Amino acid sequence: MLSKRQENILKMIVLEYIKQAKPVGSKAICKSLNCSSATVRSEMAFLEEAGLLEKTHTSSGRVPSEQGYRYYVDHLMEPKEMSGEDMLKLQIVFKNQSLALSDSLEASLRLISDMTNYTTIVLGKTSHDNILKEIRAVPLDESSIIIILITDKGHVEHKQEKLDHVSLEEVKKSVGLINDIIVGTPIDEISSKLEFEVKPIISRYVKEHEVIYNMFYRVFNEFAKESVNVVGKNKLLMQPEFNDIDKIKTLFNKLDEENILKLSKVSKDDKDINIYIGKENSLDSDVTVIRTNYKRDGEEGSISIIGPKRMEYDRVVTLLEFLKKEIESKGDKDE
Structure with a gap:
């Protein structure tokens, strides 16, 4: 003591x-x-x-x-009051109702990266407890459609697909069959259900069933997978700790998707703000990682800020607490 x-x-x-x-x-x-x-x-x-x-x-x-x-x-460490300028910049982003959550996140992370000269990472995904509510296929023209997926939590995802060697009628027929089989299924279980239940059924009723199956498999796989966005990677070059070219090369090589997924993995022991200093993080012993998790409208993910161990801990914690609050309340407030 x-x-x-x-x-x-x-x-x-x-x-x-x-x-x-x-x-x-x-x-x-x-x-x-x-x-x-x-x-x-x-x-x-x-x-x-x-x-x-x-x-x-x-x-x-x-x-x-x-x-x-x-x-x-x-x-x-004591809480650090957020500057009025920092707060205003971030509030403007989240009060813009025309921006989707993913766009607000990217814009806010760019701001934070510029404010702090640290690297920011967002890992987003559809929540594991989302259940598929409906699939729709909307034709754009004779050769392409938009497939729309809607979950019970109100999360909507869409993907444009080309109609190669398959008619719109066959797609619509397949959507009806797929809705009958997998509506009510948790997102994590859809791929398995597609292969073992949907594929045998559509092969009986749809001529180009392989093309249809592959198309929907791509859409669902894209929907369920985690998305990674790294912002301000080069900001690390501005820190004196990383003026060694070999050291920065090693660190940049570690900022790949596999390592980021490990770094951002949610644990039952997570707090509102999680701080991993040096050897405590899975990325690199020369850095500190500060992370928070968010959940909003059926989407969940995490935001991490990476900098030297000589990081402005109090300021970064305040920024992440504010960001988490803004994300989880986006759209709840009147303009």
Whole structure:
């Protein structure tokens, strides 16, 4: 257990290092705490011995260790009030009723990436507890249609398909058969039902049944799969921690879909805001990942912000809390 003075010193070092990206010496702390440099050096040595601070090779000052950041986040971090400018920019995006949720998300993540110089990621998907309510096929012209899927939670997805070697009448007949069989089925189970129940039925009644089956399989597969959007990847280049070309190449290679899906996986232990510092995250030990999950109108997903371990934790947490609230209430408020 740290004393109040030790906590104050650790907090000052964390905040100063986040701000300046330079090791912090005892001189700067003495002025703020009004105590001798010998006392501060002694306390810094204790914090280093406790694994909360580290020495660098290039300076006599100290920097926070992963454990030091974790102690700060868990015990010392205070809520940071959001600036009026940041709030207004994000509110404008979410008050625009003409934007779909996915568009609002992308626009807001670009804003946050620009505000913070960190990388932002959104992982979106149709909620597992959505149940298919209806399928519709709407002709656009003689050679293409839009297939519309509607769930019990009001989530609507549509996909344009070409009518290659198949007539509109056959598509309509197939839609009727498919509705009879899979309406009321959870989204996660549709692919299996298509293959083992729908395919044998439409093969009896529809001439080009393979073409029809493949078309609907594509549509449902697209509907059920998770979508990943990475915004501001190059922002990491602006951080002094990543001025090593080999280090940044390694990190960029890790920002692929497979790693992001692992990183964004929802757990029963998740809190409103989840903070993974260094080795705590599955992406890279040189970064911190701060993530929140959202749920809105049958869609659920997660938003992550990736930056150096020297991240503005309080500001990012405030931004994510605000973003989560705006997403989950989008459309509930009057203009």
